[in-house]
Amino acid sequence: MSTQTLRRRIVSLLIAQEMDARELSRELGLKEKEVYAHLAHVQRSMAAAGATFSVTPSRCLLCGYLFEHRRRLTRPGRCPQCRRSKLQSPSFRVRGAADGSF
Numbered sequence: 001m002s003t004q005t006l007r008r009r010i011v012s013l014l015i016a017q018e019m020d021a022r023e024l025s026r027e028l029g030l031k032e033k034e035v036y037a038h039l040a041h042v043q044r045s046m047a048a049a050g051a052t053f054s055v056t057p058s059r060c061l062l063c064g065y066l067f068e069h070r071r072r073l074t075r076p077g078r079c080p081q082c083r084r085s086k087l088q089s090p091s092f093r094v095r096g097a098a099d100g101s102f
């Protein structure tokens with residue numbers, strides 16, 4: 001699959017439903033690391049297209065800390081509040097992009 005096709009596929013999936021990198025990696029047969037690299041590009045191209053790329057921030061499952069100011073899309077290593085690393089991954093959604101128009 002070409003890079004462009006892959007990114008279109010990611011957008012289509014995220015228009016249909018909110019997903020995290022693990023779900024996208026399973027769906028697309030890519031490593032999570034690769035998914036995150038594509039997502040960074042998708043985020044920029046959606047902004048350029050006037051669509052919304054929204055991120056549900058990562059959250060600590062132990063103390064509830066919310067990583068709401070994190071700019072990177074990847075899952076954080078550990079919680080700054082309780083110092084543990086049981087974290088829910090961030091998840092992603094695209095809105096306002098017509099499927100196939102990018």
Ligand SMILES: [Zn+2]
Nearest residue numbers: 060063079082
């Ligand atoms: Zn915590």
